Amino acid sequence: MKFGGSSVADADRMREAAALAAQSPRAPLVVLSATGGTTDALFEAGRRAERGDLPAALELHRSLMARHLGIARDLFPDGLPASLDQALAELGGELDLRLRGVAMLGELSPRSMDAIASIGERLSTRILAAHLGAAWVDARTVLRTDDGFGSARPRQEEIPALAGRHLAPLLGAGRTVVTQGYIGATAGGVTTTLGRGGSDFSAALFGAALGASDIQIWTDVEGVLTCDPRVVPGARPIAQLSFKEASELAAFGAKVLHPATIQPAMAAGIPVTVRSTRRPRGHFTTITAEARTHRSVTALAQRGPVTVLTINTGAGLDQDGFQAKAGLFQVFSRHHISIDLIATTGGSVSLTVDGAAPLEGLLRDLAGFGNVGVARGRAIVAVVGERLKRTPGISGHCFGALEAINVELISMGANETNLSFVVRQEDAGAALRALHAALFPNPPAKSAPRTKPAARLALAPMASGSWVRAASSS
Secondary structure (H helix, E strand, O other): OEEOHHHHOOHHHHHHHHHHHHHOOOOOEEEEOOOOOHHHHHHHHHHHHHOOOHHHHHHHHHHHHHHHHHHHHHHOOOOOOHHHHHHHHHHHHHHHHHHHHHHHHOOOOHHHHHHHHHHHHHHHHHHHHHHHOOEEOOHHHOOEEOOOOOOOOEOOOOHHHHHHHHOHHHHHOOOOEEEEOOEEEOOOOOEEEOOOOHHHHHHHHHHHHHOOOOEEEEEOOOOOEOOOOOOOOOOOEOOEEEHHHHHHHHHOOOOOOOHHHHHHHHHOOOOEEEEEOOOOOOOOEEEEOOOOOOOOOOEEEEEEEEEEEEEEOOOOOOHHHHHHHHHHHHHHHHOOOOOOOEEEOOOEEEEEEEOOOOOHHHHHHHHHHOEEEEEEEEEEEEEEOOOOOOOOOHHHHHHHHOOOOOOOEEEEOOOOOEEEEEEEHHHHHHHHHHHHHHHOOOOOOOOOOOOOOOEEEEEEEOOOOOEEEEEEEO
16 A cells, blocks of 8 residues: 555544555555655755755754654654654754755765655654554665666565565564655665655555555545546546556656556556545546456547657658658657657658757757758647557547647557647647547436437447447437
């Protein structure tokens, strides 16, 4: 059971997390993020210390420690257990020393920043473990990584043995165990972090190493929805997602677990569920390695702003044209700019890049291939589903829904999971709403009168939200 920062942000949220862990049918491994806002504050404290503003850094330190002490006292109104009081004091002292060291050297190395950032998870887990009466395990004894500070790579082949040594015996005793997400250590014991989103990654790594029956990601939302509800108020919860669908949605901006973070669970065949701490009996989404539904469309997502570049190479489909396009793509690689979508004809290539990508040098080099057109302020609207290519009529449904919106580029993904449209950014919301209305219509009323007009082959929504080819009235 992994709880994010918003799920342990204060004493009330910690009580909710503790209650959920206590109600689990089996004693779980609980993986915690830092309390909401703590990691950002630790990074800021480190930067202020590096700039020589030690008083400001120590003021952030005092504020953080006071907030955590306040949470602990709320959970223990009769007085803190001695072990917790000592642990918090030690972590406060460690943070003080590290900030003073950074200020003295005038340098905040990635190694030092990881050591400072790790204190957030160590604080939150000390408090929750004491409240639960659970065993506390230092994740750095289990999650072995390389020395890529700031975004360390786990040594996945070493983690199962370490988990078997430090975690499994405690879990086997039927006792809840609390540990940290996000942090690990090198073989030499030097603290590392996995980068943002690292707590989900930690949970997947621990779950895979222990052979968990499932991995639960507890957050402040009820699973994954068919679209961003801020854009489409009628967005619906999705009961199941395949790993491929989750990957596509995450790549195109949806608030889904990043696929890299749950890859260990998918490789081990362990389902991952996204659940809400505020509504634990509400909707949730289960992500599995393979699709377990027969729907064609799963969800919509958007990414923007993006920039569309169109290069007219003047080259045909002969060998020279192929070489020109191959050289063109090498230019993007040389400038470390990723390409999202590509549409190509015999003499031109259109593609999208992130709207914030630095283009000055890239455009200068691309000019050697021909005329370059630049269209900024665009957005990608993506339709995601496992069986898009195998379901007749989906493209027609989408084009019909977008008939009032100018679509500038269309791309069917290299896999069958994604159909994308590029529109002006100001049209993205309207495009999402139109697509959602067409692809996720309200189910017809059961009492509607039935007539017998001529039938035609069309797409019909099932109660489950899946799509099938069916005879429908014209």
